[in-house]
Amino acid sequence: MSTASRHAGKLLPAFIAAALLAGCGGSDDGGGAGAVPPDPPGATVSFRTAGLVQGLPHQETDSGGKQTVHVTVLTQAGLKTLSTAPGTPERAAAIKDGLVPGNLVDWLASPAGTVIVPEDGSPAFNVILSKGSSSAAQFNLQKYGAAVTRNDGAPGPMVAAGWIYGKTGSTITVGDGTIVTADQAGRAYATPIKRYEETYAVAPYARVFNVNTDDYAKSETSTFDAIPVTDNYHYGTTSRQAAYLLFDNNYLNADRAKVVAIWYFTPPSRSDGKPTWDVPTQSPMLADKGIDPVSSLPYVAINATSVSSAPYTRSTEPFEMVKDTLYYVGDNEVASYVLKADMGTADTSDDKVIKIDAGWPNSGYQYWKNMELVGIDPRSVTDLWLTHGHADHYGTAVEQLKMMDNAGKTMDVWASKEDVAGVKSDLQGNAWDIPGALPESETILRARTGKFYDYDRWYDFGNVKIMVIWSPGHTPGSTNMLFRVKNPADGKFYTFGYHGGYGFNGLNSPTAANGWRRLSFQHGFSYLQSTVEVDFVAPQHTNQYPIVEVYQALKAYNRDPANAARPLTMMEAMTSKVHDAPVVGGSRITSEFANQLEKRRSVASYKASDAANRSYKSIETSGPFKPGREAGLANVRATLLDEGRIVQGFVGAQNKNPSIPLLAQGIVIPTDSYVNDPGGFYVQVAVDVQDSTYKGYIPQGYRQASPGMGTEITYDGGPVESVHAATGTFHPPEYLRTQRLNSLAEAQAVLARVAKGRTVTLSLTPASEIVVPANVADAFR
Template sequence: MGIEFNRRSLFRAGASAAGSGVLAAAALSSSQAAAQAAVATQAAPTVRLQQKDGVASGFIIGAPKISDQANHAVVEVPVLCEGGPRLAVTQPVRPSAAEEIAAGLSAGMLVDFVVKKGEVVVNDEHRDPFHVVLAKSSTPIFATQKYGPELAPRNGRPGEMVAAGWVYGKSRGTITIGDGRVVAEDISGRPLPQASKRYEETYRVAADAEVYRVDITNWGASGSSTFDAIPVTKDYSYATTRRQAAFVVFDRDHRQAKQAKVSQIFFFTPHDESDGKPVWDVPTQSDLLSDKGVDPVSGQRYVDIVATRPTTAAYTRSTEPFEIVPGTFFFVGDNEVSCYLFKTNGGTRNPQDDRLILVDTGWPNSGYQYWKNIEAVGFDPRDIDDIIMAHGHLDHYGSTVELVTMIENSGGKVRLLSPREDIAGLPQDAVGNVWNLPPALPAGETLIRERSEFFTYDEWMDFGNVRLLPLWSPGHTPGSASFIFEVQNPDDGERLTFGYMGGYGWSPKTVSATNGWQRLGFPYNLAWLQQRFEPDFVAGQHANQFPLIEIYQALKAYNNDPANSGRQLTMLDAMNRGEWTNYLEKRYAVATNAVADDQPGYQSIETFGPFKPGRENGVDDVRVRLVDGGKVLHGYDRALNKNPQIPLLADGATILIDSFVHDPDGWYVQFELDVLDSYGGYLPGVGPVESIRPEVTEILRTQRFPSREEAESVLESVEAGGTYRVALTPASAIVIPADGATVFRAG
């Protein structure tokens, strides 16, 4: 999964969407595959580059060719440059070096290179003379002017800027590029004063700009064109796949963005539009909408946008950023992945802790959204000092390579902080059992692997007004990290805490001896987080798992109402305290309780296991020593963040994922305890569970009580440190005797 990246070949084609930070997807459509084959039959350009010494940029329109010259070889690359098809020919190199250079290039790449005496300069290491900026694929690619890929930095200065997207307009001397995202109304249905085209930009075009028509069904037929010939996308709706895309290159770097003009335009025209075939692999409106069924409580039918990943249609997931704690804590992600930005202030004693910290970089091909969101809340993404990866899945590191390169191209320096187990795997647990669980981060992500420092679990990272506590919570991946964010409110000095649960998914569909550590470890860590921490607020890892965006949109609708002009509220007013336990409870219930037999593919631990050794058939009588005094929990309530002072939140916000476990009238008592039996906190041959921590205690709960009073009566009957006798189900739930007998008997 993925490809090795370095700063000279960041956006190289061929990297898989599942494991890279590139803006281009690897998979070629059938038409592209045919085009690649057709390239060989096209006559290569015969005119060599005439450019004077300096940096050139061009678009590759054919396969590179190696020509032998005595004991050396040169690589000839057909490119659109200097007003037409040209041959970019390298300086003579060793034959083996020529093969390496040619292997890294293919039609569809936008590249830059240094020319000297009419030849492409090859450095002493004979590596990457062509810097790959962007690579055309069947999926759309988006990049804004100031942020994202750019030509290679040289001689201590950043390279010129590059942008990419749909062509949405042009006029005399300007071109408009964007992703087509239009926001026309707020959550209450009230029209906004002006529709927002959040990621659409209009650029000035130089009078002598080079314009090229790129034919991706027949690369060799590509050639020079005119500005007037550039097609414009006819509408903004998601329903159309007839969209016109372009790459543009500017004449200046990001430091002079206001003065920059477009110097090259490459627009893509795949085939005759009369054939009616889609131009791009993009979703239509019907593709995006998925019927989620009828809510059993309200009777409302829900429709969700779920069909397309941001890697293939980033614009379907864009959302605006917002401030959570004034001047300090911000949401800058999309409506699927929650990326969080912190502005720290270490004060006069620790000025080195004045930092800009980003937790997660989201999906690849969505970086343009995150960077513009960061700009919108008042910061430059190039000023980020620390990038924290919560775990090694694509939706949490996808834009890391892009961001690191962008920062360092401009002379900045950035630190990567990652969970050790998702970089190096899990060799053994805390009591010495050897497991060798593989890491989650793909092996091809060499930049992240080589650059990552490992944060220390259970130790605060102190940045003055912001402190971050990493908590190891494996089960989703070997290194999934949860966090407690402690953020000082500058308005009153109060230190607020936010809970971030690291990793929502578990292994529900395959019950085997190879994934028991995920099936049992996942709910154990949810229960551990419930039992150990009570943060003020929730900061969900995914925006489609906790309604942080809905809360903000409801707040915005409230503040936009003229009737509330004299009483404006903030996110700290809109967010409820005490949602943490309930937030974790949903996934705990899904993983453990067989309450959804009608759910396709649903497989709970309670029903399917694996079960802990010695408890496969339940246990009628076993001694337990209570570590703590227990905690009363109620069943999951899908009406999250009920806030009567904001009308749209009066009944709370519902997240549809797994909301079938809705059971606010159920009550449980949960304990940290030591079961005095032969189970040692791990499943031999399967994986660690409680044994990831040296104390090897379990966190178990009772079966369901129908009232809080009954649950609290159990809590009142025991005390921390006491030893009692209980019965356990095969899933290690503490049995409530059917005859009304005492749950915890004297031990």
């Protein structure tokens, strides 16, 4: 038997003993589903237990200035007053920080009942779940996620949270209310899917509390019979019964664990009363679903409540993208992927389970369950790779770290140094002092981020290879990733493009701080279009590329009895090239990845953004303009550094796949759909423009007029092309494009004048677009 198993076997008596010894005064008036069993013989001397903070902590000071902290907690043994040993006022203040009424906390108790304050500076009370005054829905799985802290070499007891949907004399059912009754083709499931719902055994001696969130001091002991049950699963049922549950055992013994304490919250929690779907909110796949009887709005018009406060509104099922290797495990709003990397050696210790991004902070229960549903233990993750420092992408990183710590396992956290420590330099040798996006308050994540990316090289993990490209804009340290994944079906490698900083939020209009990022954002899209070849898109958000719709369409196709003999895979459902793109030399000229990039590149660049969305101010109308080009450049010499390529305007119907009925017309995502311009073309080329001012960055304090904003802006300095330039390069390569061309034939005429190494004369607009004269071929002279 392993050490962990031995500890797990004696955890139950130790935990029950904790409930009896943890108090120092307070009431214990019985109630619950049964009596607490007596202190078993041979109980361990030190142990961790858990309870819900009922009242504000207070301290008393002795004659020597030492302070003792007291707090009332609803524990498995009833209402208890916990006390620490006397200590310094600073220590007492730190202890009180986590003792917020409604917090579920754990602690280590001495045999005398006082709370042990660790000498290593770790918390005396660890916060497991935090209710407080929050009305946000909270969910936590029994086996995965938050739990009592590891102690004495063994994982702590499990904790669950959610809405109560059923109970018997010895069980309780908890979930998030998500229910799926039919696939996207309208075929009903024989049994409705409740993906995030679980039923637990309840111990006969379980303690039950009715917790009053309006006034925690009025919380009281209750009974199992008195626990309310949410009326039904209909999304219009807005009053739902929330609860926290504590188990008598850890995840290693989940199959035999029993609930020993229940805290149910009154008044009941409120849900948003809006429908939920596996596909994203407002997906075009909802256009034929009819009218919502609750709101009288078309289902497709309803925008779900924020995922941060109502994670269940964005839940979806996981799916396999490359057999046994690449999986989607995110929700239907923000993506997260898992790559199973096998070095191909007999020693499996060099294999990796790599998770890409960590999703929303309140949605961990979905990600852990989704991983389990595709056969991956969330605790098997060896590496967590984060794309940038925004909470919707690092949100569950700390939760995962705590889950790994509780299991006694390690996980390496990777991130861009630029978003953790800030931008200190670029590849041209410029020094900067630009703060990163990861908040200073994320102290745990900062301390645990142990590896920073080495850019523009392939990390080789055998059947999986990953390249990370620094692409500032969305944040100073945003990164893009390429996944080269070996498909076991044919033994070939396929490349997936993951744009890790696609959002235009924060860049909508120029400011002193974001000027360099707006230009760098635009540059990053063109850089990828010109330098990488990608087979498939792996989007970061589902409003960037319809990855979830593709899977749901595939699922509906495979569930059709007519297709039973020839089911398709996700790789067959995803398209590599835009279906309606022009064919040149036997191949369609536009990849789905380049098309996805073009959508947001267009939003940042062109005045159509201003006309269609009042909150947008494009670079074309509002800048910033590259220094020295405020009036454009006429007849400047330039050296062409590659062969150039034709870029088609954005094609709105993404992943058009006539072989699958629901994808026959592609998926037109409504976000920024006004940039749809399949009839427009551009010639894009890497070029060294030999002007005397612009050096690939915005200097600190550069002042410039913004016509669209009607003011002058003094910009903070920052890198643009210099993020990819060799040290000391006076003119870093720019990836510039022509003004819009009206046909493929015009684009081909311009491209015919492009040759690598050729020095030409060209003119530029203030937005650094290559001017197209009446004779388009004279754009490069």
